[in-house]
Amino acid sequence: MTRRAIVTGVGHYLPDRVVENSHFESFLDTSDEWIRARSGIERRHFATEGETTSTMGTQAARAALAAAGRAPDEVDAIILATSTADLTFPSAATMVQAELGMTRGFAFDIQAVCAGFVFALANASALIASGQAERILVIGSETFSKLMDWSDRGTCVLFGDGAGALLLEAGEGAGTAADRGILATDLHSDGRHKDILYVDGGVSTERVGHLRMEGREVFRHAIDKLAATAQSAMDKAGITSADVNWIVPHQANIRIIQGTAKKMQMPMDNVVVTVQDHGNTSAASIPLALSVGVERGQIRPGDLVVTEAIGGGLAWGAVVLRW
Incomplete structure (x- = not known):
């Protein structure tokens, strides 16, 4: 038998403030059409006063726990x-x-920027597989609106919070690809490319x-690297x-x-797409999309x-x- 990390609950949180593309037209040389054509984004959510990465993460965690029927002390x-x-x-995780x-x-943060949630899943899977934990909350939460240069139309229109x-x-x-849970992970980094996204x-x-x-430059690297790492993970899973x-x-x-x-x-x-409604929420984007995919009825138990x-x-x- 093989010990697996199985998803039993999922949830998400989005701030109430919804920012349409038209918002940026009043102070940037841009338009709704320009933003949609280059990114697919139509709107995004921005944190309101008093909302932080930890408060949003807490709301998402509560939703995941409720979906699983578990209490925090479990x-x-x-x-x-x-x-x-x-x-x-201290870490946002300890605040949650x-x-x-x-x-x-125990609780800790992990920082791999937009790949952060993938790195967090890999770490959680290893902790569970090794017997160091039975249940782990894995959260992605970001307030990227705090990092924006509002004069840079190439970046500030792309990101959101959640x-x-x-x-x-x-x-x-059974140790096969038919198992539920995390079947394989594949992680990479290359610090030589720091200057294209920082x-x-x-x-x-x-x-x-x-x-x-x-x-x-980011686009040039993204497609090849993403397809290659996905293929590597699939090969590992068989x-x-x-x-x-x-x-x-x-x-x-x-x-x-x-x-x-x-x-x-x-x-x-066969691709879950939420970028039109959320923008790029960095480490929050995959768990947000997973939760929305379940909410829509796309992702169902047993799906790979x-x-x-x-x-x-x-x-x-x-x-x-495997869900």
Whole structure:
């Protein structure tokens, strides 16, 4: 028998403030048509006063726990993927732990930018497989609106805020691709490409920074790297694209999503797409899309799902799981 990390609950949270593309027309040389054509984004959510990465993560975690029928003190650990923690320290994960009233276990943040949730899933799967935890909340939560340079039309129109969460629980499988749970993970990074996607400030530089991106260079790397890491994860799981029910990609840009699906020989009918409503929510985008996919009735128990993401670092990876 093989110990697997199985998804038993999923949930998400989006701020009430919805920002349509037309919002940017009053202060940028842009238009709804321009933004849609280049990104597929129509609107996004921005955190309102008092909302932070931890408060949104807490709401998503509560929804995932409710879906699983579990209480906070039944959870052994929280792993929160984010690049926009409330404070330098402590971690946003420990703040979620406190807000949930969880008085046992451990919590920590993980930072791999837009690939953060994939890295968090891989870590959670390893902790469960090794017997160090029975139940782990894996959260992606971001307030990227705090990092925007509102004069840069190439970046500020692309990002949004929100949170999504999964509850993973230990279960037994036969060690085959027919098992439920996480079947394979594949992680990569290459620090040589730092300068094409980064924030130009931080604690050790003594200045608050803004997100900077060379969009064409990111696009050039994204499709090949995403398709390759997805293929590697599928090879590890012993499956092919023909076996996959759903691709749930990082929701960065519709052209990247379409290009990656084409390279993987997957029809867009089998891709969960939420970028039009949420924009790029970085580490929150995959759990948000998983939750919305379940809510829509797309993702069902037994479905084989591939998630993949790429972000600053560069860092990228993929996970294969059976719902």
